[in-house]
Amino acid sequence: MANVIVIGAQWGDEGKGKITDLLSRSANVVVRYQGGINAGHTVVVNDQTFKLHLIPSGILYPETDCIIASGTVIDPKILLEELAQLKQLGVTTDNLFIAETAHVTMPYHRLIDQASEKQRAEHKIGTTGRGIGPTYADKADRIGIRVLDLMDPEVLPKRLRWAVEQKNIILDRLYDLPPLDPKEVIEQYQGYAEQLRPHVVDASLKIDEAIKKRRNILFEGAQGTLLDLDHGTYPYVTSSNPVAGGACIGAGVGPTMIDRIIGVAKAYTTRVGEGPFPTELNDETGALLCDRGAEFGTTTGRQRRCGWFDGVIGRYAVRINGLDCLAITKMDVLDELDEIKVCIAYELDGQVVRDFPSNSRAFARALPIYETLPGWRKPTNACKTLAELPTEARAYLKFLAELMEIPIAIVSLGASRGQTIIVEDPIHGPKRGLLNV
Secondary structure, eight states: OOEEEEEESSSSOSSHHHHHHHHHTTOSEEEEOSBOTTOOEEEEETTEEEEESSSOGGGGSTTSEEEEOTTBEEOHHHHHHHHHHHHHTTOOOTTEEEETTSEEOOHHHHHHHHHHHHHHGGGOOOOOSSSHHHHHHHHHTTOOOBHHHHTOTTHHHHHHHHHHHHHHHHHHHTTOOOOOOHHHHHHHHHHHHHHHGGGEEOHHHHHHHHHHTTOOEEEEOOSOGGGOTTTSSTTSSOSSOOSTHHHHHHHTOOGGGOOEEEEEEESSEEEOSSSOOTTBOOSHHHHHHHHHTTOBOTTTOOBOEEEOEEHHHHHHHHHHHTOSEEEEEOGGGGTTOSEEEEEEEEEETTEEEOSOOSOHHHHHTOEEEEEEEEOOOSOOTTOOSGGGSOHHHHHHHHHHHHHHTOOEEEEEOSSBTTSEEEOSOTTTSOOTTOOOO
């Protein structure tokens, strides 16, 4: 039995969907523990592409229970659209379960999110405009609407009527937007409730039952470490905790139940939206990485900013999550480069800094210090073992492992399941401090 957390070790978009799909083959339960439809996972199976936003990647395995846990925020409209798309593609969704204590994203959340971001002008933070932040804000303010409220035909009208009336004041006076009709919103969400009702459960209890039965559980995070509300590059962060510690809170399990934590990182670095990015490349190399890596967001379609691998944030992710091993994705994107740079430290106010600065204003002033490695100028996407990789590619992986003092268990060389090298068993292989490449 193994309970495993998979997290993003950069700014999100690291390819967690593929890695989670890969690990789901041996999982009995996959749990999505935080975030909302502001995240996106792309999984390619037999040349068929599945774009998932809220539903766990394990849904592609019919025998695997998939749980959207309490730490998430759920947009019923988008969730139902995603369920319909999966059914059209022949994927059963009978194995999907939704936490009754998860919070629900409402129309006013989306409107406030978009209007607020627009009003910030040059101070914008780059939200997806999907209402995620305002939903979490209402949750913290203890005025949110949960799935269990959605399921109660007596409670929902009362809660929603009051909420819509309150939010209409904000929409009108702060953003000069037309009000929402409480009756229309209530009717719409009561309709969503009936469609989702068969999937609603006590998620924490269901997970606990799986643990007691010694079933293999995979906890799947959205976004990445540097977007964590408490430990990321604030204020350019998400509204929840993608770090490994967030899995226990979001899923409702104790930390002693976790056996393994796996980080996912690209062989280079990307970032969507605003915020400092020390290794960003605004040149031909950055454009090449974007083009070869198809760096456009699954959720918004926004072009991702691209740069060299940042070992400083990599070491930070190892520390803040307690990572046991890494999965390195999109190695094949680097195939055409003559040389490859890796950030090993920052120059900050005239000093060499090797640890991630918690002061966000200081981080914005950080300049990368690079180590340059030779490229391999050979295609790698057909390689099936570590030995088949070019010597320079193996050297690059070894450099990353030594820099972050963590073993690399998985190397991804393309979008499909078959374009993957398993270096070590990611579940039972070596732990932090034991290198293997």
